[in-house]
Amino acid sequence: MLTKNGTKPNTARALAVASALAFFISACSAENGADTSTDGSSASGDTDTNVEGVTFQHPTIEGLNLEFEKQPEHLVMDCYAYSALEHLDITPDAVFGYDCDNPWVMGDTDISEVEQIGKDGEIDMEKLAQLRPDAVIGHGDADGWSWFDDDVNKQLTSVTTFIPLPDGDSIEENLDGTEKLGEFLGADLSDEKLSTAREDFKSAKEDFSKAVEGKELDFMLTSPTKEMLYTAVGFNHANFLEELGANIVGAQPPAEGNPWGKVAWEEASSYPADVILVEGLDEQQPFSAELWDSLPAVENDQLAGWSSKGAMTYYAFAKWLQGLAQQVKEFDKLH
Incomplete structure (x- = not known):
């Protein structure tokens, strides 16, 4: 990690x-x-x-x-x-x-x-x-x-x-x-599977935009720890979702150095989010802490996963974004 x-x-x-x-x-x-x-x-x-x-x-x-x-x-x-x-x-x-x-x-x-x-x-x-x-x-x-x-x-x-x-x-x-x-390094970019991945990525972007349209959902990209909640405002992933119509919330990143926004657990509720994306989400052993568990998105199981260091391929992003779009269709406005 x-x-x-x-x-x-x-x-x-x-x-x-x-x-x-x-x-x-x-x-x-x-x-x-x-x-x-x-x-x-x-x-x-x-x-x-x-x-x-x-x-x-x-x-x-x-x-x-x-x-x-x-x-x-x-x-x-x-x-x-x-x-x-x-x-x-x-x-x-x-x-x-x-x-x-x-x-x-x-x-x-x-x-x-x-x-x-x-x-x-x-x-x-x-x-x-x-x-x-x-x-x-x-x-x-x-x-x-x-x-x-x-x-x-x-x-x-x-x-x-x-x-x-x-x-x-x-x-x-x-x-x-x-x-x-x-x-x-020798890859053939005309390979059918790569062309298909690009098309799937394009379709996934469209599907995600349709899924969030009119729902006014607030998304927060996070990496929670026992000591602190880290948020990813300004990360490429957050900007990407914002370009597709998502509203991104969370602590602003520092001017230099560590790019993660830092939120003390006592202040976590001051960043209301309808959807929380958890880095490396483990559905079998999910993160748990008292103030985390009390957040509306957590209480209502409006959680999804993401990875700041995931595979940078059209195939991987199409798969992730399409899955997120399907989840968002079932999510509700909580604030």
Whole structure:
């Protein structure tokens, strides 16, 4: 489970890997042939092919151009990346990272046949060195994986290329960016299942808009904990639903740092919501706390699930949004 800053949990215990990285550096040669350029050119997600190799222009990080001698074939991914790229028929040699067993992240993706070389913030650098991947793909930015310390990322990116997952300003930008990344890695975007997923996504958007039309329901996207209620105003998911006609409520995000709005439990009722979306909703073992259980949406079972780090594919979003639309049809105005 990720911490509430949405980026970097405290993984001091898990990231004592500097000595293993030294082994990785000695084991990997410069023949991986990857380079990173930030020349300020427009980021389009295009692939440039020439006698010197191929370049991936990152679709959401302007000016990030990742250069390879040839199309990357041997890949290591965090589970967020695999959940997004598996539907594009891109399979890694190994996986690592957070939420590998979280159905809200992995969906239908099965990792049982893929080697797992790390869990949460830990990674087996000796195994990574043996794999000698052409690229490591995961949640992060141009400097590396979100949950490695800066010095670890510097060493990692000195011997292989880190490809950050698309993380732009909207859901649809990221869905498109995922497909561009998949295409660079060899996916056929004309595949019938991908075309069907795009059409299903379009239909799901229309169905959700129809479901909320005229009902004036207030939606709150949350991640509840025993200590505090976190709300996701301003998140891409919240903005996406708002664009489709939902009214979003919750605490405003801070100006910088942790993007989650923080609500003390004593103040939770001051954000009246007809529908509450719970991150990683577990219907078998739902979250429970006295002040949470007294909220009208909880009392009336007007709850649905969502995931801030779910698979960024048209297929996954169509499935989630269509399910939400069906639920909303049965929900009532409570305030």
